[in-house]
Amino acid sequence: MGPLAGLRIIEVAGIGPGPFAAMLLADMGADVIRIERPGGSMFANQTELDFLNRGKRCICIDLKKEGGVALVQQLIASADGFIEGFRPGVLEKYTLGPDDCLRANPRLVYGRMTGFGQDGPLSNRAGHDINYIAIAGALHPMGRAGEKPAIPLNLVGDFGGGGMLLAFGMVCALLEAKGSGKGQVVDAAMVDGASLLMTSLFSAWQTGYWGERGTNMIDGGAPFYEVYQTRDGGFMAVGALESQFYQVFVERLGLADELPNQYDMAQWPAMKERIAEVFLQHDRDHWEAHFADCDACVTPVLSMDEVKDHPHNRARNSIVVKDGVWQPRTAPRFSRTDGGEPASAVPSGHDTMAILAELGVADEYQRELLANGVVMGE
Template identity: 50%
Template sequence: MTAGPLSGIRLLEMDAIGPVPLCGMILSGLGAEIVRICRPGGQQAWSDVGDAVLLRGRTNVELNLKSEADRATLLDLVERADGLIEGARPGVMERLGLGPEDCFARNPRLVYGRATGWGQEGPLRLTAGHDINYIAMTGALHAIAQADQPPTVPLNLVGDYAGGTMFLALGMVSALLSAKTTGKGQVVDAAMVDGVSNLLSLFHAFTATGLWLDRPASNLLDGAAPFYRCYACKDGGHVAVGALEPQFFAQLLAGMGIAAERYDQNDRMQWPAMIAEFTTVFLSRTRDEWEAQFADTDACLSPVLSMGEAMDHPANRARAMFIEHNGVKQAAPAPRFSATPGEVRVSAALSAAEVLEAWSKV
């Protein structure tokens, strides 16, 4: 298989939870060589999930960073690396003598990626938190709710992974490109609150122009619109409806057996009646019957699949969205490239000496 687009890039990944492991997985799938620095004695983060999915494609090296000798070994690895990613609280790496300045002294071309919830600066920087706290402080969690109900917890996809992992990965690739041009590395400060705030940009624009009410379930894209929400079906399953454009809305009505002239899509006064009728109609058939009814249309109706069902859905199988690695079904590397496709490497456990020897040869 052709090497991925990041082939030749060497990164150190400090053992962590949150955004860092997924970032390592993604960059490894794109061809980067990732050496994951693990705590000794099987105490590494996410050890309970194994290395088949989230920790796939790494070379694992155990180092005791409380040991002066092992800290020196890590700096030897830094000298040969292109980048490092870590997710400790601000100040932890500095206290170990492994902060950015310590690493730049050994390798001025190094890109030093830091993922935290609150960022390296600010009054909350040393305060503990998790995904739910970070998205609460940005306004995102407030918007993800039904009327008169507490906000819905969107797994840890929005803060940890969208706001953290993806901005860390983009920051690393951007700074690596800069280092290649300038010969100078830099720190990438990927704060989840910064990332999530950027993800909300469309809604900031909507609010500024009067197109968005800053309260849950009151707007076009937050479940208030009858043509952009989920409905229960006869069998207890659900369908997701996203018929925003008029031509798609017309196809939705046709498939439901509702006359086109019955509703004005954009008349909010009609939305309660529309929701009531749509709710009744969708309860008349099963989820799979509705999927079949709207197959090959642009009504923007999809079945709400479980994770297991998603892996076996014909459309997803045709796309080869999922692969099997070490006996576990999981997502294939993404995004896809025409000339340099990604791949899932076999994980390995090596000593630091073995990695240093391999890295000194190129």
């Protein structure tokens, strides 16, 4: 199932963006084999909640023991793609760098996920999402006027600019390899990806359309693109940017004859205060129902626990329940080769013996590998 069915991807287990990229490929039907180190999974007792590993098979290999690297090399020789997320040079020490792997498998697409990239003065420095988006220019514009930048979880660097871009790069290179017969390295850096996500804002800044943090139309500066608190402590999201939607919005609030021109920026702070006063008069459920039948671009701000029960999400089956827990469905959707519901995540080493058998490893040697701690699992 899925448009990537028939492709095999080997993933060296890591955290965050690498596993997310591999998850996206698995969601689309690729056979993703995750190489886990012994004791490496943080979800040992709650495998069903390890959503980033859904749909993957797992073999547990200790690269530091004799025979471990050889097994990984065998897996790579059988694969279309390979994903790793170590600092530059780490896998080269194990003879698992791009040169070694492409020599053994010339069609291999070798995906490298890092924060700062494979070269440059920061390439070997430690960092996290907040650091990558900071130097990418993505952190500075976020937040309220007069306040410090707001941290956007780790969605911009790790997942949007990192894992998503790596998955896109892998698919591009895999497609190219089908024609050329040659693999290549995909250098996915979160700094590059976060900067790419800022493309339109970099344009807006240089044209003078974008001002300082928290004073613009889509960063909380405008009263018609804002989050407002309700009487019960809930919140409503307002995105009435276009004039026709704004008109419906203020009419439903009873403020059409009171508020000044939508684009009178000098009046935006006062307009916000007045709109906030109105929203505080009723609970969130009231406002959700009040705006439900019109194009005012007003929606409730749902908690993570509420998402699965929203009527629209239920109608599209956007959140699926599997193994007693709920998680997002695969996306995007396809009319003919849709991936459907995600497959379950499996415990570390769940497929070790089956994968060894696929590689043609003799039963006696399998037992020897287990006894020596080179592999672990079932």
